[in-house]
Amino acid sequence: MKTVTSLGAWFLSWLEAVGRAGIFLAQSVFRLPVRFNESVNLLIKQLYSVGVLSLVIVVVSGAFIGMVLALQGYSILAKFGSEEAVGQLLALALLRELAPVVTALLFAGRAGSSLTAEIGLMKATEQLSSFEMMGVDPLRRVIAPRFIAGVICLPLLSLIFSATGIIGGLVVSVGWLGVHDGAFWSLMQQSVYFDTDIINGFIKALCFSVAVTWIAVYQGYECVPTSEGIGKATTRTVVLGSLAILALDFVLTAAMFGDF
Amino acid sequence: MSALDAYIDVKNLSFFRGGRVIYENISLTIPKGKITAVMGPSGTGKTTLLRLIAAQLEPYSGSILINGENVHSLSRTDLYKVRKKMGMLFQSGALFSDMSVAENVAFPMEEHTLLSKSEIQRIVADKLHSVGLRGAANLMPSELSGGMARRVALARAIALDPELVMYDEPFTGQDPISKGVLVKLIRQLNDTANITSVLVSHDVEESLSIADHVCILAGGRVIAEGSAEEIRASEDPEVKQFLNGEPDGPVPFHYPEDALANEVVL
Numbered sequence: 001m002k003t004v005t006s007l008g009a010w011f012l013s014w015l016e017a018v019g020r021a022g023i024f025l026a027q028s029v030f031r032l033p034v035r036f037n038e039s040v041n042l043l044i045k046q047l048y049s050v051g052v053l054s055l056v057i058v059v060v061s062g063a064f065i066g067m068v069l070a071l072q073g074y075s076i077l078a079k080f081g082s083e084e085a086v087g088q089l090l091a092l093a094l095l096r097e098l099a100p101v102v103t104a105l106l107f108a109g110r111a112g113s114s115l116t117a118e119i120g121l122m123k124a125t126e127q128l129s130s131f132e133m134m135g136v137d138p139l140r141r142v143i144a145p146r147f148i149a150g151v152i153c154l155p156l157l158s159l160i161f162s163a164t165g166i167i168g169g170l171v172v173s174v175g176w177l178g179v180h181d182g183a184f185w186s187l188m189q190q191s192v193y194f195d196t197d198i199i200n201g202f203i204k205a206l207c208f209s210v211a212v213t214w215i216a217v218y219q220g221y222e223c224v225p226t227s228e229g230i231g232k233a234t235t236r237t238v239v240l241g242s243l244a245i246l247a248l249d250f251v252l253t254a255a256m257f258g259d260f
Numbered sequence: 261m262s263a264l265d266a267y268i269d270v271k272n273l274s275f276f277r278g279g280r281v282i283y284e285n286i287s288l289t290i291p292k293g294k295i296t297a298v299m300g301p302s303g304t305g306k307t308t309l310l311r312l313i314a315a316q317l318e319p320y321s322g323s324i325l326i327n328g329e330n331v332h333s334l335s336r337t338d339l340y341k342v343r344k345k346m347g348m349l350f351q352s353g354a355l356f357s358d359m360s361v362a363e364n365v366a367f368p369m370e371e372h373t374l375l376s377k378s379e380i381q382r383i384v385a386d387k388l389h390s391v392g393l394r395g396a397a398n399l400m401p402s403e404l405s406g407g408m409a410r411r412v413a414l415a416r417a418i419a420l421d422p423e424l425v426m427y428d429e430p431f432t433g434q435d436p437i438s439k440g441v442l443v444k445l446i447r448q449l450n451d452t453a454n455i456t457s458v459l460v461s462h463d464v465e466e467s468l469s470i471a472d473h474v475c476i477l478a479g480g481r482v483i484a485e486g487s488a489e490e491i492r493a494s495e496d497p498e499v500k501q502f503l504n505g506e507p508d509g510p511v512p513f514h515y516p517e518d519a520l521a522n523e524v525v526l
Binding site: 035038122125126127129130132133134135136137 | 311314316340341343344346347348350351352354355356357367368370371372
């Protein structure tokens with residue numbers, strides 16, 4: 001009986017947290033900015049720190065994953081004498097699955113954690129209270145630009161990941177293993193469809209970006225404003241963010257590619 | 261004191277946090293145009309009082325009237341309007357770490373006024389001059405000493421010419437010279453700009469030296485209220501213990517505990 005009660009209590013508190021996070025998001029994003037020019041400036045600043053500064057890690061990991069994928073794919077495909085299909089394999093695996101998921105996981109570690117830590121520290125040093133005391137809504141001023149920047153950046157980073165992955169795979173399979181480059185590109189062109197593969201991958205990345213950034217800014221805003229609290233909140237961002245990505249990925253894949 | 265010259269009226273206020281009583285039915289007055297010091301031992305919720313006045317926290321019961329208006333019954337928009345007439349100096353300064361000193365001071369004006377860039381620049385220079393830091397306008401908050409950061413925060417708090425400035429522990433962690441500078445500044449600002457000041461502190465000497473009106477809080481109650489002279493002359497043992505810094509007295513040295521015998525395992 002006691003377990004049932006505590007399970008119920010846990011579920012209720014979970015629901016409450018989800019509700020709070022929803023209201024928090026609505027209050028910060030779904031309101032018109034007061035001063036348009038300033039909001040644009042704030043957004044550009046965040047696009048830079050969330051997006052541009054994540055480029056290096058995304059490009060490097062994209063290239064390596066493409067290279068590994070080409071090596072593994074080649075060794076199996078060669079057994080069937082169809083090593084030219086490695087281009088097709090690369091493009092489909094990256095666009096549909098690996099690019100959105102791996103980029104989102106990297107994004108949670110690189111940008112999500114820093115968003116949480118930054119907002120948490122602003123809370124601990126009373127900067128958020130200070131905004132409030134000046135009659136400036138911290139949700140609009142601090143949270144909104146960070147959330148919007150995250151949502152814009154992740155899908156674009158995922159596309160860049162796909163592109164560098166394909167180039168990495170091309171270098172390994174065509175440049176090193178001797179796959180015919182004409183066959184590499186033509187098989188890829190033949191099997192990749194814009195709406196099923198590229199758009200679906202993009203939608204996945206968009207869903208992940210909302211989930212990860214939402215978790216990151218909420219954890220920062222709601223953290224206990226001590227060094228320990230900020231540490232815990234940052235960990236929660238990465239853990240919850242990664243789990244959310246993987247769970248969402250299953251649901252989305254089932255809906256997009258599952259044959260029911 | 262007549263009811264007319266009260267700027268803030270705290271009436272029968274109760275506040276609890278985590279099952280602990282912070283305030284139980286307290287009432288106090290903050291007179292207009294004067295410096296009021298709210299003193300008391302650490303942990304009596306002095307900062308909480310400021311947050312209640314600014315309506316960042318909701319009281320459990322009772323009300324706080326600012327200029328006759330109950331701040332806790334205002335809508336969010338109206339509350340933000342009232343807050344524009346308040347300045348608050350946080351304990352840590354709370355400067356925005358991604359902006360320079362001048363940008364920090366300019367921020368409230370950019371946000372709430374239609375002044376031109378050059379006008380704002382002029383006012384920023386003026387406010388920084390009044391705290392003696394016009395030369396530091398282009399430094400970043402991380403390059404300032406603690407005392408300087410607090411003075412910049414003060415310049416920012418008065419940027420919109422508020423009616424009320426609240427100081428949260430302005431003297432804590434300051435060297436004697438900085439303390440002296442802050443005391444002088446607080447007095448000067450209050451008198452020249454006709455501001456109502458509320459000062460929360462446990463630094464007895466500094467507070468009593470500038471306060472026109474003093475409230476002492478302890479154990480969730482107001483144990484004394486009056487002018488600095490009246491407080492100094494008080495015969496109340498609790499007040500005397502606090503002012504003289506005696507380690508034991510009506511306010512016990514020990515945190516509430518069981519009898520030692522009950523804890524010793526034989």
